[in-house]
Amino acid sequence: MKYFRPKTLDELHLISEQNFTLLVGGTDLIPRYERGQKLPETIIDLKQLPNFTGIKKIGNNIEIGAGTTIEGIKNNNFIIKHFYALWQATTEFGSVQIRNRATIGGNICNASPAGDTLPTLYAFNAKLLLCNKNGNRTIPIEKFIAGPGKTAMKDGEILLTVILPLTSSNSMFYKLGLREAMAISVINFATAYDENELTIAIGAVAPTIIKLSGLEMLYIDQILDKVDRAISPIDDIRATANYRRKALQNMLRFELSKIVKI
Ligand SMILES: Cc1cc2nc3c(=O)[nH]c(=O)nc-3n(C[C@H](O)[C@H](O)[C@H](O)COP(=O)(O)OP(=O)(O)OC[C@H]3O[C@@H](n4cnc5c(N)ncnc54)[C@H](O)[C@@H]3O)c2cc1C
Secondary structure, eight states: OOEESSSHHHHHHHHHHOOEEEEOOOHHHHHHHHOOOOOSSSEOOOTTTOOOOOOEEEETEEEEETTTBBHHTTTOOHHHHOOOOHHHHHHSSHHHHHHHOBBBHHHHHOOOOTTTSSHHHHHHHOOOEETTTTTTEEEEHHEEETTTTTOOOTTTTTTEEEEOOOOEEEEEEEEEOSSSSSSOOEEEEEEEEESSSSEEEEEEESOOOEEEEEOOOHHHHHHHHHHHHOOOOOOOOEEEEEEEEHHHHHHHHHHHTTTOOO
């Protein structure tokens, strides 16, 4: 197996002519090989690319380098202040060892319906900056994630930056797992709300995150009804579809009773 660690985007684009697999934290990738998936011929490790890690305020946005670890996000003051639900998601993510390797870009590109940062990124209207040798493009996260493990990534493209428009919305994240820590979410959801707007984004109840906006004028029962019609959960090793529906209704009723009309 060949292993490359480019230090510039030009170097990356030269190597990306070949058949390759991208590696960052490896916390999704390495377990796949341990489970018996064939090893790739070429691995390109993105960790040393410039501006690939770190969190900056640029204009009216917070920009998170795709290679920023979950622990790095958890320890950032901008995130705690402006994107509380994302911060909450990082506190419930894996273990300290996993959080120090796992990256936000890896969580997005892995495109698991249960990925814990995803509902918060949908609720905060995240955009993604992608790049390949032909240039850059920015797309909303909803247009990037296409299904379990499927994204709109083009040939030779990488995810460079996650862009979050600054917001004064309140927000919260909730995760239901089969145990308190190191659990894949059975359900997770994020809400973002102020007097004018309420958005709910829910994970692990459909092939991609389900996002509902414009809910602020509704009563709780109307919101719960809309949610129930929008989701399409399945039975899997963690829970039945029926359990997911009921647990989601109960958890949402509890959380929403703090913020909307009963
Ligand atoms: C023990 C354990 C516990 C876990 N707990 C949680 C949890 O609580 N919540 C949760 O959501 N997940 C959890 N995970 C899953 C995993 O840690 C996350 O999905 C993590 O964010 C993946 O990031 P990574 O940098 O390790 O990705 P990698 O494994 O390096 O990559 C994942 C995939 O994305 C691609 N990729 C990565 N970055 C880029 C990029 N910038 N551009 C293009 N492609 C890219 C890779 O090619 C690969 O296909 C856990 C995993 C383990 C092993």
